[in-house]
Amino acid sequence: MITIIKRILFIAAIPFFTGCDKDFVEVNTNPYAITSVDPSILLAGAQRTHVGTWAAEHTIVQHFVNPYNQGATLGFNFNEDIDLNSNPKWDQSYPTVLRSLNQALFLLGDNTTRVNLQSIIRIWKAQTYMGLVDTYGNVPYFNASKAVSNGIFYPEYDDDEAIYEDIYKELKEAIAALSPSADYVSADLFYGANAHASTKTSTASDQIAKWKKLGNSLLLRLGMRYSKVNPAKAQTIVTEAVAGGVMTSNADNTFVKYDGALYVFEENNNLRNFSHFNYAAEPFVNQLKNTNDPRAKFIIATFTDPGDIVGDVNPNTTLANQFGVPIGITNTQIAAGTPYRGARGTGLNYSQFNIWRIASPAAPEFFVTYTQTALLLAEAAKRGWIPGGDAMAKTHYDNAITANMEQFSLYPGSTPITGAEITAYINHPQVVYSATEALRLINTQYWVINIRNGAEAFANFRRSGYPALSPNLFNNNLQGGFARRLSYPDAEASANGANYQAAAAAIGGDNLTSRVFWDTN
Numbered sequence: 139m140i141t142i143i144k145r146i147l148f149i150a151a152i153p154f155f156t157g158c159d160k161d162f163v164e165v166n167t168n169p170y171a172i173t174s175v176d177p178s179i180l181l182a183g184a185q186r187t188h189v190g191t192w193a194a195e196h197t198i199v200q201h202f203v204n205p206y207n208q209g210a211t212l213g214f215n216f217n218e219d220i221d222l223n224s225n226p227k228w229d230q231s232y233p234t235v236l237r238s239l240n241q242a243l244f245l246l247g248d249n250t251t252r253v254n255l256q257s258i259i260r261i262w263k264a265q266t267y268m269g270l271v272d273t274y275g276n277v278p279y280f281n282a283s284k285a286v287s288n289g290i291f292y293p294e295y296d297d298d299e300a301i302y303e304d305i306y307k308e309l310k311e312a313i314a315a316l317s318p319s320a321d322y323v324s325a326d327l328f329y330g331a332n333a334h335a336s337t338k339t340s341t342a343s344d345q346i347a348k349w350k351k352l353g354n355s356l357l358l359r360l361g362m363r364y365s366k367v368n369p370a371k372a373q374t375i376v377t378e379a380v381a382g383g384v385m386t387s388n389a390d391n392t393f394v395k396y397d398g399a400l401y402v403f404e405e406n407n408n409l410r411n412f413s414h415f416n417y418a419a420e421p422f423v424n425q426l427k428n429t430n431d432p433r434a435k436f437i438i439a440t441f442t443d444p445g446d447i448v449g450d451v452n453p454n455t456t457l458a459n460q461f462g463v464p465i466g467i468t469n470t471q472i473a474a475g476t477p478y479r480g481a482r483g484t485g486l487n488y489s490q491f492n493i494w495r496i497a498s499p500a501a502p503e504f505f506v507t508y509t510q511t512a513l514l515l516a517e518a519a520k521r522g523w524i525p526g527g528d529a530m531a532k533t534h535y536d537n538a539i540t541a542n543m544e545q546f547s548l549y550p551g552s553t554p555i556t557g558a559e560i561t562a563y564i565n566h567p568q569v570v571y572s573a574t575e576a577l578r579l580i581n582t583q584y585w586v587i588n589i590r591n592g593a594e595a596f597a598n599f600r601r602s603g604y605p606a607l608s609p610n611l612f613n614n615n616l617q618g619g620f621a622r623r624l625s626y627p628d629a630e631a632s633a634n635g636a637n638y639q640a641a642a643a644a645i646g647g648d649n650l651t652s653r654v655f656w657d658t659n
Contacts, residue, residue: 177242177252178325181259184238185327186394187266188230189503190592192409192416192491194223195273198621199585199595200419200607203463205472205486211415215466217615219650224624226405227273227593231266232282239263240283254320254346260312261353264305265506268360271298271305272597273624275654276641278634279304292634295641299655306360306375313353313382318343328352328392334502336548337389351390354382355511362514363601363656365521373523380524384515385508388541392507398500398550407499409491413447416497418489421607423462425586429568432559433543434460436495436552437589444485447493460489466612496590500550504591509545512538513584517602520576532571535580536564542587578604600657621650622657 196202197214207216213223239259246256270277278293279301285291322342324331329339329348339345361375385391396403409416418438426434438460439453447453461479463472463486472478472486479487491497516534519526526533543555543563563569571579581604588595599605600622609619625648630638642648 175245176325177245177259178255178323180238180242180245181255181262181323182325182327182330184235184242184266185262185392186503187235187262187269187505188227188593189405189505189590190595191223191226191405192592194226194624195592195596196589197419199592199599200421200465201585201589201592201595202422202491203417203419203465204415205417205463205467205469206415207468214621215610216612217466217610217621217650219615219625221625221628225627227269227624228627231270232277235266236263236270237283239266241286244287252321253315253317254342254349255323257312257315258323258326258349260308261349261356264308264312265356267301268305268356269593269597271301272363272654273593274626275623275645275652277301278637292637294637295644297644297655302360302363302655306357309353309357309360310378313350313357316346316350316353318346320346327394334393334395334548337391337393348390351383351385352392352506354379355384355390355506357382358384358511358514358518359506362517363597365517365601366658367656369521373518373521376518376523380515380518385506385511388508388545390508391504391545393502393504393548395502395548396500398498402499403501403503404499406493406497406501409497410448410493410499413441413490413493414445414485416444416447416490416493417463417486418460418491420462420464421605422586422589423460423489425582425605427457427460429563429566430457431586432555432563433546433586435492436546436549437492438489439492439494440489443483444488444490445483447490451494453492453494455492461487463488465608466610494551495549496546498550501590502548504545507541507545507587509538509542509587510584510591510594512541513580513587516580517577520573520580528571528573528576531576531580535571535576535583538587539564539569539583577602578606581605600654616651619651622653623650625650 190196192202193204193213197204203215204211204213205215210222212218213220239262242259243256246252250256267279275298276295279296281290281293320342322345326345327333329337329345331338339348358376358379361372361379364372423438434457435455439455440459441447441450441453443449469486473481481487512534515524516531516538518524519531519534520528540560543560546552547554581598581602584598585595585605611618626638645652
């Protein structure tokens with residue numbers, strides 16, 4: 139009887155099984171799933187690369203201070219190697235941006251007709267990798283991001299100098315391949331259809347002209363990195379970059395703009411949310427005060443309650459009332475008073491970064507700018523690597539300062555810095571171009587203008603030795619000097635252990651005092 143019942147149930151179920159088999163694929167396919175992606179969308183997503191963390195690169199070069207040495211707030215102000223502070227450049231470049239750019243190149247293939255998109259991706263990949271090498275030294279490069287395409291899950295770390303050589307090749311080839319008669323990349327956030335009004339284009343010809351300038355400006359930056367380790371090579375690359383045509387105005391800048399609500403400048407947003415730890419460093423504030431810098435009112439401010447800066451929409455921006463926190467000093471020492479300024483409200487009686495202007499979640503995020511480019515040109519002219527000598531160096535120097543001040547009109551709530559203010563600043567005794575002090579002046583301005591690009595400020599400080607900052611002597615963790623790189627994320631030691639160990643050994647240890655190849659004594 140049981141056998142008969144089983145047979146009946148089996149026969150009755152046959153139509154059901156048949157129906158399931160017939161519609162199996164349709165039923166189990168998500169009609170909303172993404173089955174393909176346009177490589178240009180991957181490019182757009184990757185155009186936001188890490189420009190520096192307030193508590194890391196900006197603290198090392200003494201723009202910023204977090205004087206609280208309590209647990210998670212312990213960091214570079216106390217010469218401590220904290221994973222949380224060293225990770226952002228890696229996390230926001232290597233496993234995210236570079237993975238997208240490499241996947242985009244893989245999807246395009248070697249024989250693509252979208253040569254401009256391919257070249258643009260190669261240029262931005264070069265920029266991203268340059269920043270990684272500048273920050274960490276040896277990193278995965280030649281076999282990175284090839285888990286899907288080649289089954290390489292644990293890439294080795296490549297020599298930083300060898301990576302730089304390949305970046306040079308990539309930039310040269312990609313710039314040469316750009317064609318005004320080829321594809322227009324509408325999705326490009328810098329110069330495409332949805333870019334800011336001051337930089338957007340509508341034709342491939344105009345877009346490619348800007349990307350050529352960007353590529354050559356990156357080539358200029360790369361060449362200048364060799365200024366200490368190989369001056370002859372630096373001159374050769376710089377000459378090539380200038381001959382190719384670099385950025386010539388703010389209309390060539392690469393940046394993205396945020397609305398401050400749905401889309402925010404995340405690093406600034408974090409600063410706003412943890413306002414209690416937001417303080418400007420004494421050397422930077424003194425630079426602004428000593429030169430009567432008209433940019434200062436958009437950069438720093440004193441708030442009624444430093445622990446509730448969001449509640450003060452009209453902070454005090456009068457330059458005479460600004461004071462920076464001394465380097466290597468704790469909040470406990472400050473709160474005790476003399477010789478320090480003591481407490482104010484629920485914080486400290488010192489200047490903070492202006493969260494309504496330059497540190498706003500709605501502030502633009504700049505990556506490569508004409509101002510940076512002009513200052514590098516000024517140094518190259520001073521060194522005799524490009525024609526013009528001191529006269530041309532002064533022109534580039536003055537143009538860079540002017541362009542940077544004009545750039546401030548893009549910050550929320552700002553008012554234009556007047557021509558009279560700009561002229562007065564350029565002619566200030568501590569700013570005006572001097573042949574004998576040129577390298578110091580040029581690179582001190584590079585430090586000032588990169589107030590929201592800590593990664594570039596940190597790289598140029600190591601390369602040039604300017605500004606002439608005093609080391610943080612809170613302890614002897616750095617042997618009386620400065621951090622020369624950031625350490626690899628702790629996760630790399632377990633996730634890619636053998637290659638991590640080899641990389642650490644190759645650079646003299648995974649330490650803050652180890653150096654990238656171009657950072658020589």
